[in-house]
Amino acid sequence: MLALVGAAAVIWPTAFGSRSRRGIVFAASTLAVSAQLILEGFRWQLIPLYLVVIAMGVGDLVSMERELPWWRRVSRTALGLIGVGMMTAPLVALPVPVLPLPSGELAVGSATFSLVFPDRLDPYGPQPDVVPRRIAVQVWYPAEGDGDLPSIWTEDFDLIGPRLSRRLGYPGFFLAHTRHTLSHARPGSTPLPGTFPVILYSHEHGDFRSVAINQAEALASRGYFVVAPDHAYVALVSRLDDGTILELDPEVIPATADEETMAIRARLLLETMTGDLTGILDALAEPDGPFGELASHADLGAVGAYGRGAGGGAALWLCLTDPRCQGALGFNPWVEPIPDRVVATETTLPMLFMRSSEVQGTDNDGRLRGIAERNQGSAFWLGVAGAEPNDFVVAPVFSPIGERLGINGPIPADRILSIVDRYLAGFFDHSLLGSGTAALERNPFPEVSLEVLD
Secondary structure (H helix, E strand, O other): OHHHHHHHHHHHHHHHOEOOOOOHHHHHHHHHHHHHHHHOOOOHHHHHHHHHHHHHHHHHHHOOOOEOOHHHHHHHHHHHHHHHHHHOHHHHHOOOOOOOOOOOOOEEEEEEEEEEEEEEEOOOOOOOOOOEEEEEEEEEEEEOOOOOOOOEOOOOHHHHHHHHHHHOOOOOOOOHHHHHOEOOEEEOOOEOOOOEEEEEEEOOOOOOOOOOHHHHHHHHHOOOEEEEEEOOOOOOEEEOOOOOEEEOOOOOOOOOOOHHHHHHHHHHHHHHHHHHHHHHHHHHHOOOOOOHHHHHHEEEEEEEEEEEOHHHHHHHHHHHHOOOEEEEEEEOOOOOOOOHHHHOOOOOOOEEEEEEHHHOOOHHHHHHHHHHHHOOOOEEEEEEOOOOHHHHOOHHHOOOOOOOOOOOOOOOHHHHHHHHHHHHHHHHHHHHHOOOOHHHHOOOOOOEEEEEEO
């Protein structure tokens, strides 16, 4: 509406040979700006357009010249339309993101809980090793489609938005427009009857539970019970159900530390995250546990885990040590801190490791390759040429020029999201549902290199 009002004010004199009757452009500008602010809310990308439209409205009131010569009309139209177009550029570069439709056929419900682990002292926070560990957890599940309207893409946007913007290297308001981005999950929706295989998602250090919400929704829409924690003090920020806010603890991975200290902190990090995943499975098994009636829909006889970076390492650690886990997937999993005794575990666990360009060939990648080769079960070893670490979360939907903004890699959003969705769903269909490996072994993407290690 704002752009149309600006364009109409520019074109009018060319079409009619004179300015409109005094006050018309002013009234249209006022209505357009007011309607946008009321219906959508303030967006910083619109500031240039706000200024242009308001200036045109003011100019309509104060200008004394109503008749314009032909050369003024032509130059005004050409330059004016170019100017209005330039003012819309921020909207093109940073539109309101739209999450991809879940790839399954089922409606998705969502619920959030807080868990307390009385037997585990939290090694992080203002009182390390003093108070029991507490974490926030979100569940996505196959649902009837009733309940509340879909919620915003991350429930704690007021906390996440500014911090994530700064983490990307921009001012805190940079991602403010994503408050208009809605998920496809309905909070409180009635679960479908029956039980569903459980998939745990573990986020990277400095991420948060809904950073890969597109993946969680896709899996839930295909019949999985997806659980993702905010690893307290490891997450970018987290809010418990009593309103307590848990900030990222800088001592989790110190900015400066000697090699020995860093190794100790790294192992503690993965051990703590793995403990959170184990605690979630234990809580789901409790008849009157914190998940309430929803836990009755979790099939703990079919459990898988995956994650990115440190979260991928924690997912693998869990699956190497907990017999309940039947499949481990990692996006750039950080495995160097996993103890040798765990790495040496003999297992037939199905595994899939997808790696972006920058991690391939590193020491961590070599250790990961050793884990895959020693495994007696099916292991899928994938590299994605041109992919960046943030391509393995929701980041590609943030901007069509995300590569130039340093948000994600050069692979177009639709394509990288399709690559991730294909192998993510295909792997868990194979490891938890026994669907075979055909969907994984057929590789339609030239960016993907795939080895099957038997």
